Structures are given as structure tokens and as C-alpha cells.
Amino acid sequence: MEKQQNILVTQDLTIGYTSKNEVTTIAKNINITLQSGMLVALVGGNGIGKSTLLRTLTGIQKPVSGSVLLNQKSISHFKRNELSQQLSVVLTEKLPPSNLSVFELVALGRQPYTNWIGSLSNEDSEKIKQAMLLTQIEHLAEKKHYEISDGQLQKVLIARALAQDTPLIILDEPTTHLDLQHKVSLFKLLKKLTVETQKCILFSTHDVDLAIQLSDEMILMTPEFLAQETPCNHIEKGNFSRLFEDDSIVFDPEKGKFIVT
Amino acid sequence: MNPSRKNSFLFLALGFFLVFLFLLNLSFGSVTIPIKAVFASLSGGEVSKSTWEYIVLNYRLPKAITAVLVGMGLSVSGLLMQTLFRNPLAGPYVLGLSSGASLGVAFVILGAGFLPVFLHDIILSSYGIVLAATFGSTLVLLLVILVSQRLRDTMAILIVGLMFGSFTSAIVGVLTFFSTAEQLQKFTFWSMGNLGSLSWTAISILSACVLIGLLLSLASVKSLNTLLLGENYAKSLGLNLAKVRLLIIFATGILAGSITAFAGPIAFIGLAVPHIAKLFFQTSNHAVLFWSTLLMGAAILLLCDLLSQWPSDTALPINAVTSIVGAPVVIWLLIRKRNYH
Numbered sequence: 147m148e149k150q151q152n153i154l155v156t157q158d159l160t161i162g163y164t165s166k167n168e169v170t171t172i173a174k175n176i177n178i179t180l181q182s183g184m185l186v187a188l189v190g191g192n193g194i195g196k197s198t199l200l201r202t203l204t205g206i207q208k209p210v211s212g213s214v215l216l217n218q219k220s221i222s223h224f225k226r227n228e229l230s231q232q233l234s235v236v237l238t239e240k241l242p243p244s245n246l247s248v249f250e251l252v253a254l255g256r257q258p259y260t261n262w263i264g265s266l267s268n269e270d271s272e273k274i275k276q277a278m279l280l281t282q283i284e285h286l287a288e289k290k291h292y293e294i295s296d297g298q299l300q301k302v303l304i305a306r307a308l309a310q311d312t313p314l315i316i317l318d319e320p321t322t323h324l325d326l327q328h329k330v331s332l333f334k335l336l337k338k339l340t341v342e343t344q345k346c347i348l349f350s351t352h353d354v355d356l357a358i359q360l361s362d363e364m365i366l367m368t369p370e371f372l373a374q375e376t377p378c379n380h381i382e383k384g385n386f387s388r389l390f391e392d393d394s395i396v397f398d399p400e401k402g403k404f405i406v407t
Numbered sequence: 408m409n410p411s412r413k414n415s416f417l418f419l420a421l422g423f424f425l426v427f428l429f430l431l432n433l434s435f436g437s438v439t440i441p442i443k444a445v446f447a448s449l450s451g452g453e454v455s456k457s458t459w460e461y462i463v464l465n466y467r468l469p470k471a472i473t474a475v476l477v478g479m480g481l482s483v484s485g486l487l488m489q490t491l492f493r494n495p496l497a498g499p500y501v502l503g504l505s506s507g508a509s510l511g512v513a514f515v516i517l518g519a520g521f522l523p524v525f526l527h528d529i530i531l532s533s534y535g536i537v538l539a540a541t542f543g544s545t546l547v548l549l550l551v552i553l554v555s556q557r558l559r560d561t562m563a564i565l566i567v568g569l570m571f572g573s574f575t576s577a578i579v580g581v582l583t584f585f586s587t588a589e590q591l592q593k594f595t596f597w598s599m600g601n602l603g604s605l606s607w608t609a610i611s612i613l614s615a616c617v618l619i620g621l622l623l624s625l626a627s628v629k630s631l632n633t634l635l636l637g638e639n640y641a642k643s644l645g646l647n648l649a650k651v652r653l654l655i656i657f658a659t660g661i662l663a664g665s666i667t668a669f670a671g672p673i674a675f676i677g678l679a680v681p682h683i684a685k686l687f688f689q690t691s692n693h694a695v696l697f698w699s700t701l702l703m704g705a706a707i708l709l710l711c712d713l714l715s716q717w718p719s720d721t722a723l724p725i726n727a728v729t730s731i732v733g734a735p736v737v738i739w740l741l742i743r744k745r746n747y748h
Binding site for chain 1: 493495625626628629632633634635636637639640642643644645646647685689690691692694
């Protein structure tokens with residue numbers, strides 16, 4: 147196995163909003179490390195600040211204090227185009243109406259590398275082909291993006307991020323709207339990608355039990371603390387039972403899932 | 408057929424159709440001139456009737472060239488706006504750009520009475536009117552952008568455009584109240600749209616403006632493709648959104664502004680043509696859509712101009728024809744909207 151590299155590191159990061167001299171802190175003392183070849187799940191209840199953390203890690207939002215280092219360089223010091231070659235995203239928002247085919251959609255991932263009119267070089271075509279092979283969507287290439295199912299579209303969006311060829315991919319709740327079978331296949335796909343491409347993949351999710359089984363590490367966000375551990379360590383330390391404030395939801399360490407009492 | 412071969416075929420067909428319509432435009436009108444004589448006049452050869460040569464070179468050729476420029480410019484500016492606003496119903500007319508240009512021109516033509524006499528010649532010259540129209544349409548576009556950033560709903564943008572339209576027409580109404588009959592007549596003729604009254608000087612100014620606008624549009628092709636993913640994805644791909652927005656606003660402002668200044672407000676071309684191009688070429692790639700919209704815009708406006716010559720002794724206002732042809736097209740498009748989401 148290749149030596150693992152630190153791709154993204156946060157140092158005493160505090161996230162929140164600043165408006166008119168008023169600072170709203172959402173979470174503080176965030177120290178996480180994202181390494182190559184790792185599948186990392188970000189879990190936490192609604193409104194706990196997962197989206198804010200992801201926005202801060204992708205550089206869309208400024209941290210209140212502390213720093214986000216991407217390859218040892220502060221994320222705010224990256225030029226737009228440099229950053230787009232380091233970090234790609236899969237968002238929850240719907241795509242605007244268009245006639246984009248699946249191939250064209252994946253090809254847009256090459257935008258940071260193409261010339262002024264966006265024509266694809268041989269290398270670009272090769273990366274697009276690879277991305278579509280890895281996600282097994284070659285047979286959809288000529289379909290329009292609105293003609294495919296939600297599960298397929300999610301794979302296409304992941305292929306687009308792969309084509310962008312970045313060491314780090316961040317996904318915001320990629321499994322919402324999917325049934326169990328598609329959720330599992332998507333998790334497995336993400337796992338496979340981290341193994342085969344040595345990229346680091348960070349994703350937020352509400353499917354905690356699936357994440358326990360398939361991710362390498364989990365970042366747990368609760369009102370009191372934020373912890374990054376392997377799923378087993380989280381279970382041993384009893385962290386999951388502190389995930390929700392409702393006492394009727396109990397984590398069963400034996401079964402590795404939540405039970406309603 | 409694979410897409411690229413299908414596209415080459417479509418482009419070739421479109422090119423021929425365009426040339427055909429251009430020649431028809433030179434041939435038909437109040438007097439029908441045989442195609443042979445049209446060719447002879449264009450190539451400087453012997454023409455059996457000297458009036459034919461005069462009509463072709465001094466009346467119909469400038470009009471056909473104007474139609475091509477106006478069709479290209481309005482259609483491309485519509486394409487740009489539909490992508491920028493992520494709204495299939497956006498276009499220079501619907502978003503109030505044409506009314507903005509009208510307001511600018513109305514201030515110049517109708518409001519000239521309020522200005523010192525020595526300024527009249529400068530302001531009422533072609534340059535003055537072009538500047539006023541470009542200024543008016545760019546101003547409205549900036550306002551629409553400003554409002555649209557506060558409203559996330561893309562439908563609301565259309566309503567804002569409509570509001571700007573009624574607001575400007577109300578101001579124009581107030582201005583007409585204070586203007587002379589002569590000024591009013593000039594403005595009314597302008598507002599009905601006219602492709603035929605441009606001098607060669609005016610045509611060269613219009614060509615320059617349209618060329619600049621089209622070059623800027625061509626330069627934003629890649630960014631427009633990125634914007635198909637939505638603004639957040641576009642940002643994650645390294646797009647400088649503020650810069651691109653400004654570039655597109657400027658391009659559409661100069662296209663819609665200069666065209667409206669010279670040819671009057673022409674409805675529906677900017678809205679309908681990009682959709683027709685998308686239907687034919689079945690793509691969202693702006694590198695293809697740019698050229699297809701360009702050619703189709705020219706062809707469709709030439710066609711509308713031919714239709715406006717129908718009553719043989721006089722010509723219908725072009726704006727009426729584009730509306731009669733365009734409005735049903737838009738309704739039809741909305742009904743089959745599911746086909747291109």
C-alpha cells in the first residue's frame with residue numbers, strides 16, 4: 147500500500163458566520179486530517195453545521211478563526227483555477243434545465259484544464275473515459291442527464307468530479323433520495339474509488355449505520371464535541387450514543403445501529 | 408448518424424438556406440426582380456433595367472444586411488441570457504432590455520426639446536441614439552441582475568423584466584405628452600421596428616457593434632458551458648463568476664442596445680431563436696449553439712422580412728411580423744417544454 151499523505155488539515159478551526167460585526171459560532175476546536183486513499187464520512191444531526199463545515203473546507207465560506215490547509219497551503223491563498231485542480235465537489239442542488247448529455251456533463255469536469263473555448267485534448271478524453279469506466283456509466287454516455295434515474299445521476303456527478311482529477315473529492319449528502327440498494331452501491335463505489343485512485347473522499351450523510359460499515363473514518367459532529375476516529379473506535383468510546391439529544395434513540399454497539407426504545 | 412456528422416450536415420443546410428433567403432430578399436418586394444438581375448447587380452455586371460440595379464444596391468442590399476445583423480445579434484444575446492439566468496424564457500425583449508433601449512431613445516428623441524439647441528445635432532445623430540439605446544439597455548440589464556441576486560427564484564426575474572417594461576413605457580408615455588407631433592412621429596416609426604432605413608454609415612456602425620458583441624459572446628462560450636451546471640458547480644470549477652457575469656452583461660447590452668437603436672425594438676427573435684436552435688441541434692454545448700443560433704437568427708429574420716413584404720404595395724412593420732410568428736412559437740415551445748427540460 148502506498149504511503150498515506152495528508153491532503154487536508156484543519157488547525158483549531160472555528161466555523162460560523164460573520165455579519166455586521168456579529169459573529170455566530172457554529173462549531174469550534176475542529177482539528178481534522180484527511181489522508182489520501184481514505185473514505186471519510188461526516189455525520190451529525192440536522193442543523194449541527196455539517197454544511198457549514200463542508201462550505202468552509204471547500205473555501206466557499208471563510209473560517210471565523212483557525213485555518214484550513216490543503217497540501218500545506220492555506221485554502222484562501224489558492225487561485226480559483228489552482229483550487230479547482232485540488233478539490234472537486236458533488237452538491238445536493240439540482241442541475242439547471244439543459245440538454246447536457248451524460249458525456250458532456252462528465253466532460254465539464256475537465257474545464258480547469260481546457261483552453262479558452264473548452265476543446266478536449268487527448269489527455270482530457272482519456273480522463274473522461276477513465277472516470278466513466280470507474281463509475282460504470284459508459285452505457286449512459288449519449289443519454290440526456292434528465293433521462294436517467296437519481297441513482298445514475300449521482301454516479302454521473304461523481305464521474306464529473308473524478309474527471310476533474312483532484313486529490314480530494316467532497317460530497318454533500320450523496321445518498322439522499324436513494325433507496326437502500328442504491329445507497330449501498332453508492333457507498334461501495336466511493337470505497338472502491340478511494341482504493342483504486344488513492345483519492346481522499348469526504349462525504350456527509352445521515353446513513354450512519356451504512357457509514358459505520360463502509361467508511362474508513364468518521365467525523366462525528368455533536369453539540370458538545372467533534373471527533374474523527376475509525377468507526378470501531380467511535381463505537382468503543384460510545385460516541386454514537388451522544389449523536390442525538392433524544393434519549394429514546396439508543397445506539398446498540400453489538401448490532402452497530404440505532405434502536406428506538 | 409453520429410452527432411458531429413449530423414451537426415456538419417445541419418450547418419451546411421443552414422448555410423445554404425441562409426444564402427437562399429438572402430437572395431430571395433433581394434429579389435422580392437414591391438417590384439419583383441429576377442434572380443439573374445440580382446446576381447448581375449451584385450457582381451457589377453450588365454443589368455437589363457437600371458432601376459433594378461438601383462433598387463438592389465441602394466435599398467434591398469442594405470436592408471438584407473441589416474436583417475442578418477439584427478437576427479444574429481438578438482438571437483445570440485437571447486442565448487446568453489437564457490444560460491446566465493438559467494431561464495428558458497429570458498431574452499432581450501422579455502427582460503426589458505428593449506424597453507430600456509426605448510427609454511434611452513425616447514429621452515433623446517422626445518426629450519430633445521428640454522436640451523439646449525446646439526446639442527440637438529450631436530444627440531439626434533446616429534451615434535447619440537446608439538449611445539442612448541446601449542446605455543438604456545445596459546442599465547436595465549444591470550438592474551435586472553441586481554434584483555435577481557436578491558431573488559433566488561428565476562421566474563421572479565421575468566416578472567421584474569415585465570415590470571421594467573411597463574415602467575419604461577409609462578415614462579415614454581409621459582414624455583410623449585410633452586413632445587411635438589413631429590418628434591412623436593419619429594419615435595413611433597422607430598418603435599415599430601424598421602430594417603430598411605439604414606444608411607451605409609449606420610450599417611457600418613451597427614456591424615462594428617454587433618461584431619464586438621459577438622466576439623465577446625464567443626469569448627464566453629466556455630464559461631456559458633460551465634454555467635450549465637449551476638453557479639456553485641461553476642465556482643468549484645474555477646469560474647470567476649463576477650467577471651463572467653459582467654462580460655455577458657456587456658455583450659448582451661451592446662448587442663441588444665445597438666440593434667434596438669438602429670432597427671427599433673424587435674420582439675421574440677431573441678427569445679425564440681435559441682430554442683429553435685436547441686431543438687434542431689439537440690445540444691447544450693455553446694460552441695455549437697453559438698454558431699447555430701447565429702445562422703438561424705439571420706435566416707429567421709430574413710424570413711420575417713420576406714413575410715413583411717407580403718402586401719405588395721407596402722411593407723408591414725417588422726415588429727408585427729416577428730410577434731405574429733414568434734408568439735405562437737413560444738407557446739408551442741412551452742407546451743413541449745418537457746422535451747428539453
